[in-house]
Every structure is written in C-alpha cells, then in structure tokens.
Amino acid sequence: MAKKSSTSKKAGANGRRPLKSAPKSAARNGNLSGERRYTIPDYRLESFDCAVRQVASDDGVRYEVTGDLSAPVPPIRESKSLSPRQCLEIYRWMLLNRKMEQALENLYKQGKVVGGVYFGLGQEACSCASAYALCPEDWLAPMIRNQGSLLVRGFSARDVMMQYMAKAGSPTFGKDASSHFGDQQKRNVCAPISTLGDLIPVMAGVALGARLQGRNIAALTYIGDGGQSTGVTYEGLNFAAVQKLGLVLIVENNLWGYSTPSDMQFRVKDLAERAIAYGIPGAIVDGTDACQVYDVVHDACERARRGEGPTLIEAKMMRMKGHAIHDAAEYVPKPLFEYWRKRDPIARLEKFLLERKWLTAKQNEELIAGVDGELEADREFAVNSPMPDPEKTPQNVYCDGCHEIKPKYGVPKAGSGKGSGKPKQGEAAVHLR
Template identity: 50%
Template sequence: MKKELTRQQYLDLYYYMRLNRAVEDTMVKLFRQNKIVGGLYSSLGQEAISVGTSYALEKKDWLAPMIRNIGALLVKGVPPRDIFMQHMAKYDSPTKGKDGTSHFGDLDNLHIVSPISMLGDLIPVMVGVAMAGRYLGQKIVAMTWIGDGGSSTGVFHEGLNFAATQKAPFVLVLENNLWAYSTPVGRQVPLENLADRAKAYGIESYIVDGNDVVAVYSAAKEAVERARAGEGPILIEAKTFRRLGHAQHDPAEYVPKEMRSYWEARDPITLHEKFLTSEKLLDAGGKKEIEQKLDTLLASEREFAENSPLPPGELAETGVYCTGDECHKIRAKWERPIAEVTPPKSSVAAVWTIPGFGSGKGSGGANAPIHFGDTQTAVGKPASEAKSANDGKPVAKVAVKAAAKKTAKTARATASRKARR
C-alpha cells in the first residue's frame, strides 16, 4: 500500500532522517565531552518511524513525542539548537533548563505537547487534544507514539478505549523496537502483533515495516486522513529494533548478536538511499549537497547551544503558577459557529434519549435520590436537637465505651440517623 510520492517528498524523508541521525550523532559527541547534563537516549535505526509518521501531519495538527522521536520534532519544525540546549540544560532552551531531553512543547506555533517520563500518559492527553480540536471545528489530528513496553501501562488502555468511544481523530504509533530497557517484547506482551490490541477497542490498525520510511509514511498518511475524516482513532504498529541500549549508559549486552546484525543490515537510511539511487532521485552530488547542508546547519546550531548559559539558580523559584492574563491569554481558536455546540442548534445529535429522564421530571429533580445522602434538606433544624445515631439500638460494648455516649449530639449524628432510614 506504499504511496507514490513526489520527488521532493522522497527527498524530504531522506533529509529529515539524515538530520535526525546527525542531530543525535552530535549529541553523542556532546555527551562524551560531558556537555550533556543528564541521560541521552537514541533513536538510531528508528528514524524512519519518527520521520515517516510526523511527515504525514499537517502544520495545524498536534503531536506529542516520546523520548525516541526527535525526528518528529525536527519534521514539525523544531530547530536542532533547541534539542541540543534541552539536553545541555541551557537557559535559552525551551524549558530554560527546567527539564531536559525532548521534554518540551509549543502550544502556540508548532502544536507540540511535552511528554513526561511516565509512559502512556500522553495517550489520553492527546485524545483530549483531538477532542478539543474537533469541538472547536479545527479539523485537526492528534498523534503520539508509544513503545512496546509502554503499551503495557493501564493508561494506554484507558486512553485508547476513551479515544475509541469518542471516535477521536487520534493516531497512535506503536513503535515495537523489541526491547523495553532489557526486557524483550515477548516477556511483556504475549502477542506476535501488538496491533492486535486494536481489535479490543474496535478500532482500525496497520502493521508496517518500521525501517521502510515510505511504507511508514504511506500508512501514517492514510491513518491521518481517515482519522481526520471522522473514522475514529487508528493504531499503527511499526516493527523495528532499538540499535543502542536504553540510554547511553547501557551497552545492551542482553541483545542477541544475530538479532542485532539482522537489523543493522536493514538500516532505514541506507535502505531509503538505495531506493532513491535506483530511482535516480539522488546522485552522489545531491547526497554531498545534503551532507554539507547538514554539517553547516549543525555546526552553527551547536555553537549557539554551547554559548547559551546555564539558567540562574533563582529561576528555580519561578513559574509554578500561571498568574493570569499577563502570563497567558488563553483563547480558544473557534473555527465553527459557537452556536452549533449547544442545543437547540447543536450539530451533534443526542446519543440516546429517554423521555423525561435527566430533565428533573423522570428522576425526581431537586429531590432526586442521591448516593449516600438525604432526600430531604435538613436545614432549619439545629444540630443540637439531633439524637445520637445509636439511640435505642444495641451496640457492642466497646463501641458504647468508645463512641461519645448518649450526650454526643452532633450534626453528624443527625445525618447518621437520616442516612440509615
């Protein structure tokens, strides 16, 4: 189901994969020079997924990356310097040094939601983004990624199930890279294809070769279009392999050698380059041109990042709360008539109706029975007139001794009596 792309699209996919890898190569150098403050995670060998899926999004669409989706950030328009500075905890980084790695976002321009380290949490958040976009008439799609390991979390299920019940315009990319830190996928999920989980939610899914960028893009493009058209959420399983350890500190010696060499021979950039060469879309000169462009870009981005200072200590105290309009003017961007969201002009039909119910008629209105509560208002009766909850009822000795004897006339006692009626 690979799509036929334009020359420029084929080359864009190549460029962004090269950029993705070059940015990460640069960060490995920075890491070895002790210029990276915390951990460094790699998407080596998985670039086709980040790039191919995010390339299917439009500018107005929203995404939320995981730790190995730097490629998606680059496609969306994040400059490499921001990624360098995040890792180096610099003052000019998007979070001003308050968080590292790809933990940053941009609500106003690029439409990126920041991830947190707890896996799966982005799923319901992006479902909410998708629902809000639909509510406002923006016709957007929300996309996020999850690993084979992260798909075991409870919130993965809650989020995907909610998305399905809401038919939210949401695309979830499940990067099955075979390893969750040191645990192989077979020890996490007893399924050959993680995409099978989609069946449990009654949603569509695709399985795609995660090292074939054109195949990834084609599947993502179709998923995004279907989600945008109102067909509901779609799960894409991209099969791939995590070439390095969980992070820089981890040599991943637990990975079988044959597995590693199998996947190393299927490097997504090499594969796409072969395709471009055989289709005469790229020659040696064109490749050299791209490499020079990347070298120049990354040298200046890296220089900018290295020259940025660390944040001043006292910054730590600022920004816990939004202080109001001078801090953030929160304005929803309506792209449909506001009257359409509320009856009688609502453009969405009732899911079901039962005459009278919910109107205060069928269910008793202001005196409707409530969970653990009086049906009658008790106000007007001073609490001191109330009697003990246990008046006239036998209780065990220890309770008599312990509970305020018959003199404890509290408001609570009134309630106890009433609630037990």
C-alpha cells in the first residue's frame, strides 16, 4: 500500500517519479525537509503510456492514440496468497461472466431482451477477482459492468438473464433491469443506480453501520474513469477517509466513459494518485490480471477489517465493447483494441494455469463444458419463465412492515451515558431566530 516517506528518493516500481509538493511553501510552513514525497505502489508488469486526443482533419474530428503500442504481453503476476484451487475458481467465475454475457448478446439478437445489454468484456478479472476477496459479512456494490462480481457473490446467471428479459422471477420482479439488483438480507449486495459515484457514500455508510455494531467489515464498490468525475465520488471517499471507514474503492480505468476517452476526464497521470489527496493508501494494478487484482483487494479488505480505513485501487484495462450493445464503439482507435485484445484476462489466466499444470487441457475442456451446460440450463429457464403480472405494478412502493429491520452485526453501542438530556446552550447562540 502507499507509503508516505520523507527520505526515499527511489522512483516507483513503474519508473515514475514520486510526486512532490511545492518545496517553497512547505518550507515556509516549517517543514524543514522542504518537500514531501508520496509513493503509489504499482503492481503491473508493464506500463501503458499512451494518450488519446481529438484530432481535426478534412474528414472531421476523431480520436487518435499516441504512444508505443508494441510492448509484448506481460505474464500473469504470481499471487502471494491465492492457492491453485482459488485461481481455478476465479478462472471459472471469469468464464461464466464472459459466456453469460455472450448468451445475453444472443438473447438480445433473438429479440428476447427488453432494452439494452451492458458488457464487462475485458474487465472480468477485475469484477470476479475483487468480489472473490470478500468474506460473507462484507458488502459489495457492483456497477453496471460488474455482473461477474454478482455471480461470485452468489447470484446465478439465471438471475442476470431474467433481469435483462424483465421477467416476473427476476431479483427485482421486473421492476428494474440489468445488474440493478441486490440482496440486503443474505448476500450483502447493494443494488446500483444509474447515476455514477452514488454507491461510494452508501458503502461508506455500510461500514459505518457495521462499526457502530462493533464490527469492522470491508465494503467494496467500483467507479469508472468517467464516473470518478462526479462530485459524489469526492464526497463519499472523503467521508470514508475522515471517518476511517472500511471502504474499498476500485477505480476501473477502462479508458472510455461512453464515448469520452479518459484523457478528457482528468489530468492526473494515474487516478490512484488521488488517494494522496484524500490521505489514504492507493495502488495501481493491471485490471486484466486476476492475481494482481485479488492480492491488492485482499490487502485492502484486510486493512478495512482491521479498522484502518479506506483504500483506493486503480485497475487499468480497457472496455472491449461499446457503452452498451447499441454502441459499436467506432470512435475507439483500432490499435487500442488490438493492444488490449492481446491482454485478454481470460486467455492469459488460462495460459498461466495450463503452464503451471494447475489445470490440464482435459480438465479445462470439462470446466468449459460445465460452464456451457450451466448457462444453457439457466437460459432455458429464464426464457421460459413468465412476464410479471401488471396488477403488481403499484406494489411495494413502501415497506409496510414486510421487512423486519434489525442490526445485522450485533447490538449497537449505546453511548457514553453521560448527560441529563437538558440543553446546555442558551438561546443566544442560535442561528436565525
């Protein structure tokens, strides 16, 4: 995790210079060393140093990528904590994630989906390995591309399919679409809303609520390079930092917010640098490397469970499809797709597992066939399940005693018990009478 250091002059692992504050003002403030240095650990085995900018020509305005896209594909970084069995489990979740989305695409083409389909293609390692680092009592709040994390958390592909087909038996009974569902009772999953960044203070509040009940838990959520531009992202993360709440925020820098490149969202080199400004640890990982993602999220969750506060993790990757199924992403320069296609998270993890002989070719075939079989059964069930009864439209706007509300983690602390209950201030101190 990030260390604040006043002596180290070493550059970061990725060769970047550590950040400096303005030396003169620091000296004026009595800091004798005159400068402060911060490092953000970068676990990647390569650095992606390209920029996307708008270029005007006779053909119109388009995006152009500059930088070196010829680097060889890096290997998967050996995990410091995952066992071979766990690596295989994550690999299976990632396969299920991708193949489920392929099934959704087919269902869409067959006219069975209501509305659009959102994909996490190229981001499966980040969704699945991060959610895999959670314990049952922790919380997850996924974003639209984290359908894989919902699977890891115990929902089935059938649930996701029925959401997209707006079926009566979907987790929201047809009230909402896509990954917009959760489970407050058992799985500790908060449903997302469409606006971006709003889950961040909610997950901070989940950690606050658990702490009030005597438990420090990890509360994981995500934001994109586009979504992090919102004000509520700042509010939520700052609140978590000030209160030292166990928020784990993964900034999924997938280079595109709908059609806008990340270079038009922010000016810092790496979004993980924002951690410095919040006074919390930050880290950079290759979001296409499941082992890296798991290790860093695991550490951040452990930190949260120790009550040491939030962590900001930037996961670098690319959104390998358009914003949603209607969007062919023709605005994306083709060399970027070629570069990131070579870094496919599933193909690389598969190679890693086969090379280490943690998985044989035959076992792999069986595993893939198992995933296909599971998805076919789920698809069949979802397609044949009924649409909701329109009479149910007005139901459940309010909770009229249908839910029992009780603390999940234990009896909250009662407080210090001092004080009489009488006001101590006079009226003179009151704002606007």
